[in-house]
Amino acid sequence: MKSVQKMVKKIAIFFPFIFFLLNFHSSILAHKFYFAFAEVEYVERDSKLEATLTVISHDFEDYLKSKNIIRESIEKAFSDSLETAKIVNELNQHFAFQYYAEDDIKIEQAKSNFKIDGYHILLNGNLELYLSSSIYLPSPFLLVKFDLLMDSYPEQQNKLTVIYKQNKKTSSFIINKETQLIDLSNK
Amino acid sequence: MRKTLLFYSFLSSVTLTIFSQKKFAQLDQELPTPNDYRTASGAPGHGYYQQKADYKMSLTIDDLNQKLYGLETITYTNNSPDQLSYLWLQLDQNIYSQDSESKIIEIEKMEDFKSISDIKRKFFSYDGGYKIEEIKSISGTKMKYFINKTMMRIDLEKPLLPKTSISFQIKWWYNINDRMQVGGRSGYEYFEQDKNYLYTIAQYFPRMCVYNDVTGWQNKQFLGRGEFTLPFGDYEVSITVPADHIVAATGECQNYDAVLSVEEKKRYEAAKKSDSPVLIVTQKEAEKKENSKESKTKTWIFKAKNVRDFAFATSRKFIWDAQNQKVGNQNILCMSYYPKEGNPLWERYSTKLVAHTIKTYSKYTINYTYPVAISVHSKSIGMEYPMICFNGGRPESDGTYSEGEKYGMWGVIIHEVGHNFFPMIINSDERQWTWMDEGLNTFVQYLTEQEWERGYPSRRGPAYLIADYMRGDKKTISPIMTNSESIFQFGNNAYGKPATALNILRETIMGRELFDYAFKTYCERWKFKHPSPADFFRTMEDASAIDLDWFWRGWFYGTDNVDISLDDIKWFQLNTQDPNQEKAFLLKQKNEKDVHIGEGRNKNDIQETVNERDSTIDDYYAKRNIYFVDTLDKKEYNEFKTKLSKDEIKLLNADKQFYELSFSNIGGLVMPLILEFTFQDGSTEVRRIPAEIWRMYEDKVSKVFIFDKIVQSVRLDPFLETADTDLDNNSWPKERKPTRYQLFKQQITNRENPMQRQIRIDEIIKN
Numbered sequence: 013m014k015s016v017q018k019m020v021k022k023i024a025i026f027f028p029f030i031f032f033l034l035n036f037h038s039s040i041l042a043h044k045f046y047f048a049f050a051e052v053e054y055v056e057r058d059s060k061l062e063a064t065l066t067v068i069s070h071d072f073e074d075y076l077k078s079k080n081i082i083r084e085s086i087e088k089a090f091s092d093s094l095e096t097a098k099i100v101n102e103l104n105q106h107f108a109f110q111y112y113a114e115d116d117i118k119i120e121q122a123k124s125n126f127k128i129d130g131y132h133i134l135l136n137g138n139l140e141l142y143l144s145s146s147i148y149l150p151s152p153f154l155l156v157k158f159d160l161l162m163d164s165y166p167e168q169q170n171k172l173t174v175i176y177k178q179n180k181k182t183s184s185f186i187i188n189k190e191t192q193l194i195d196l197s198n199k
Numbered sequence: 200m201r202k203t204l205l206f207y208s209f210l211s212s213v214t215l216t217i218f219s220q221k222k223f224a225q226l227d228q229e230l231p232t233p234n235d236y237r238t239a240s241g242a243p244g245h246g247y248y249q250q251k252a253d254y255k256m257s258l259t260i261d262d263l264n265q266k267l268y269g270l271e272t273i274t275y276t277n278n279s280p281d282q283l284s285y286l287w288l289q290l291d292q293n294i295y296s297q298d299s300e301s302k303i304i305e306i307e308k309m310e311d312f313k314s315i316s317d318i319k320r321k322f323f324s325y326d327g328g329y330k331i332e333e334i335k336s337i338s339g340t341k342m343k344y345f346i347n348k349t350m351m352r353i354d355l356e357k358p359l360l361p362k363t364s365i366s367f368q369i370k371w372w373y374n375i376n377d378r379m380q381v382g383g384r385s386g387y388e389y390f391e392q393d394k395n396y397l398y399t400i401a402q403y404f405p406r407m408c409v410y411n412d413v414t415g416w417q418n419k420q421f422l423g424r425g426e427f428t429l430p431f432g433d434y435e436v437s438i439t440v441p442a443d444h445i446v447a448a449t450g451e452c453q454n455y456d457a458v459l460s461v462e463e464k465k466r467y468e469a470a471k472k473s474d475s476p477v478l479i480v481t482q483k484e485a486e487k488k489e490n491s492k493e494s495k496t497k498t499w500i501f502k503a504k505n506v507r508d509f510a511f512a513t514s515r516k517f518i519w520d521a522q523n524q525k526v527g528n529q530n531i532l533c534m535s536y537y538p539k540e541g542n543p544l545w546e547r548y549s550t551k552l553v554a555h556t557i558k559t560y561s562k563y564t565i566n567y568t569y570p571v572a573i574s575v576h577s578k579s580i581g582m583e584y585p586m587i588c589f590n591g592g593r594p595e596s597d598g599t600y601s602e603g604e605k606y607g608m609w610g611v612i613i614h615e616v617g618h619n620f621f622p623m624i625i626n627s628d629e630r631q632w633t634w635m636d637e638g639l640n641t642f643v644q645y646l647t648e649q650e651w652e653r654g655y656p657s658r659r660g661p662a663y664l665i666a667d668y669m670r671g672d673k674k675t676i677s678p679i680m681t682n683s684e685s686i687f688q689f690g691n692n693a694y695g696k697p698a699t700a701l702n703i704l705r706e707t708i709m710g711r712e713l714f715d716y717a718f719k720t721y722c723e724r725w726k727f728k729h730p731s732p733a734d735f736f737r738t739m740e741d742a743s744a745i746d747l748d749w750f751w752r753g754w755f756y757g758t759d760n761v762d763i764s765l766d767d768i769k770w771f772q773l774n775t776q777d778p779n780q781e782k783a784f785l786l787k788q789k790n791e792k793d794v795h796i797g798e799g800r801n802k803n804d805i806q807e808t809v810n811e812r813d814s815t816i817d818d819y820y821a822k823r824n825i826y827f828v829d830t831l832d833k834k835e836y837n838e839f840k841t842k843l844s845k846d847e848i849k850l851l852n853a854d855k856q857f858y859e860l861s862f863s864n865i866g867g868l869v870m871p872l873i874l875e876f877t878f879q880d881g882s883t884e885v886r887r888i889p890a891e892i893w894r895m896y897e898d899k900v901s902k903v904f905i906f907d908k909i910v911q912s913v914r915l916d917p918f919l920e921t922a923d924t925d926l927d928n929n930s931w932p933k934e935r936k937p938t939r940y941q942l943f944k945q946q947i948t949n950r951e952n953p954m955q956r957q958i959r960i961d962e963i964i965k966n
Contacts, residue, residue, distance in 0.1 A: 045690040049667040053938050064939035066667070069603060087601065130943055135606050135656035136664075142943040166306050169675055169688050171667060175938065180925070182671025186687070187306055189675075 046167045053175040061145045069139040075164045106160040112153040152176050152196035159190035222869050223749045223894045230733040236412040241737030242724050251276040252407035252432040259439040265375045274366040282358040287418040288351045291402035295327025301423040332370040349421040384582040393489040399577045399589040401510035419630050425683030426629035429507040437500045440513045443493035447536045447573050448511035449586045450503025458497050470521035476550040480519040482539050488515040510584035512575040524554035527566045537576035549574045556616040559647040564620045564722040574612050581611035583618030614644045625725050633683040638697025662922040665699040669760035670924035676758040700754040707920045717742035753868045762866030764928035765915045771857035776839050778832035786826040861901045869893040875917035878908040
């Protein structure tokens with residue numbers, strides 16, 4: 013009993029929105045998609061990641077609304093600088109790259125911090141977000157977190173293709189496998 | 200006999216590794232043994248049977264408290280050769296009961312409880328399960344029953360014998376769920392602005408489970424995803440609602456004279472003869488009713504024959520329009536019901552989409568035989584039932600909508616109306632196999648969308664659209680042949696991948712004519728019956744004479760992806776043996792050979808070499824001209840020609856170009872090789888090699904192509920028809936495709952929906 017008490021952790025709760033929206037998305041609604049795909053290339057010349065994140069527009073919009081990040085549509089959110097900033101913040105929390113090595117590289121250089129360069133809502137319902145981030149990746153070992161939408165949709169699966177110096181690798185991210193070490197030293 | 204010109208690279212000859220035959224092995228182990236009920240050809244056997252469940256129901260909507268009350272009489276007919284000592288019924292509404300497993304089995308982490316609303320959600324309690332008040336026989340005797348979550352067993356006093364029926368009555372009620380809060384396929388939407396409800400009601404009554412030769416009783420619990428497996432039967436249903444409501448339901452209304460006004464009835468009769476939508480209840484009339492709520496009730500009576508379910512929708516907010524669509528010799532009344540919030544999209548498109556869908560599906564599958572087809576607007580979802588479906592697609596509150604919203608609405612209506620064919624008529628086991636209805640339906644949806652608008656931006660169907668899902672890590676991909684509840688990536692797996700696979704069969708493997716015939720044969724064989732996957736696989740082969748076992752194995756039983764690489768090309772020309780031609784060719788090659796820098800400079804720097812100065816140095820070898828055509832060359836060539844026929848000589852001198860192409864199967868999924876050759880003169884030619892080229896060697900193959908012209912470039916899968924996940928290895932010379940980000944940099948994006956932009960333009964003009 014004593015040892016159990018020692019293990020108890022206090023959790024901080026956010027109170028900003030006492031807003032009660034129930035959505036048993038995963039078990040009830042029949043036609044959700046729960047899939048995101050990112051194609052990311054490391055541009056060595058500029059020490060920069062260029063990414064295209066493709067999500068289902070409705071999934072993403074519902075997700076952002078449920079977290080009170082946006083109020084109306086995605087299109088309207090992108091015309092509002094405050095809501096856009098919130099979306100960027102959300103993306104960076106759930107779509108992050110880090111150089112993986114035990115050396116003396118400065119940590120701020122080795123973490124991604126994406127900005128949104130543009131977006132496009134395709135007529136088939138996909139939303140493409142075009143992102144870029146300065147980052148120095150001297151070797152092909154990347155620690156990648158890609159758990160976007162997973163805290164709302166347990167069935168969410170995210171796939172990522174990373175291109176690093178002509179090498180290309182595709183990885184899947186699901187709940188309990190949200191962060192992965194990606195070795196791009198060979199295909 | 201031949202000479203080689205290679206302008207790409209010389210590689211050591213490809214070693215072909217021999218594998219045991221896996222990818223092309225027959226599916227004998229995977230498919231059930233054919234029997235009297237289901238034949239090896241995929242058709243129903245001579246012993247095929249199916250049960251029948253007929254329902255008479257009285258339903259009442261309590262609009263004040265959002266409750267639904269029902270009294271149903273089920274007559275169940277046992278057409279099987281078996282005695283049944285108990286019956287199983289589905290209680291799907293119990294997914295909302297307190298002990299529902301669907302919530303319990305959800306994976307949770309502490310990150311899910313970041314906000315107070317997350318915690319409130321966890322403790323939220325909605326009592327939505329069935330309240331079964333009574334089950335009794337027609338004679339009034341109470342029947343013994345046991346409820347196991349979403350299933351209910353009724354124990355019979357004596358077994359139900361083959362070819363006999365039993366009738367019994369169930370009285371029940373439940374609290375209707377707020378669909379916008381709780382979610383769900385069925386429920387109500389509350390409109391705060393005018394304080395009205397719109398009910399879309401389904402899975403609301405205890406329904407008989409299927410009993411058949413494949414599963415026995417299909418009584419697998421309803422966990423939320425694997426939908427419904429239901430027997431056919433006849434329904435007679437009376438629905439009591441507030442008197443100002445309009446009711447849409449499965450089947451035909453039997454008492455429009457009693458529930459409609461004279462004017463509404465007149466418009467309804469006009470709509471039946473019109474080939475474009477006619478408003479039966481206008482927006483103005485519906486808006487008027489929103490404000491004057493009736494306390495009296497009316498009872499609407501519907502009948503439906505040979506359906507597997509019965510759903511309905513009711514609201515005083517409904518606008519209603521209808522038109523006729525002829526299919527074969529039958530007139531089908533296509534109808535839409537929607538609140539004003541659905542306009543302007545719904546009035547403009549819904550009924551036309553319904554008509555287009557049943558007409559187009561009838562062309563590719565079987566003729567639609569039900570008398571009506573209905574689309575009801577319900578925000579955010581799409582859900583299907585016989586003759587009626589509930590569909591999303593809601594414009595902004597200002598009446599504008601994005602192009603994406605419009606296509607989303609079109610797509611969902613086509614999809615849900617299309618479900619009338621799969622699984623409402625071709626009645627597969629949804630609880631077990633989602634792909635059999637969703638996948639086949641999504642495939643025909645694609646065909647129907649393409650006939651609605653040229654270049655329609657379909658979400659699913661074209662092969663390249665599934666590539667992102669299929670690439671990479673296989674651990675998180677399920678085979679299509681996975682039970683509905685255990686699928687990773689439900690949408691991509693059960694909708695997208697099978698739809699793509701069928702599209703590939705149609706466009707690439709079988710061709711349109713053979714595929715369409717086989718697909719229609721499957722639909723004809725299994726309409727108003729219960730097909731299984733094997734019946735589909737077998738029929739497609741039986742009706743086409745194409746062995747597709749490799750395709751089912753790869754696409755339906757496997758998780759491999761398509762990634763075929765064009766590794767190498769070698770170029771050859773025939774040696775004609777004609778010394779005039781061949782020696783001239785060798786001389787030309789010598790003259791075109793790259794010259795080392797030292798040799799070039801020596802030409803100027805060395806004034807004279809020894810053998811140039813001293814004529815005694817050069818001997819026979821130094822003096823001979825190996826490019827000179829001598830008498831012996833000519834004699835030997837003439838002798839060679841005498842051994843050849845005229846045709847052989849013609850072929851030898853035809854200046855044919857030979858190309859040996861080598862391919863690797865990186866992804867594992869075997870597919871045809873589709874190659875587009877571009878020649879030096881700019882012309883192109885497409886060659887198609889069937890997938891069977893991989894039948895002996897599954898990882899590497901080579902193939903020789905012969906042309907009259909010199910090839911400049913080659914593309915593998917030029918029409919994006921195989922779902923190849925890596926196009927960077929599909930070209931020769933090598934060509935890296937730009938990333939999506941690189942393509943974006945060339946585009947201009949607009950952050951406003953075009954209709955909103957037009958309004959701003961109009962305002963500027965006005966001012």
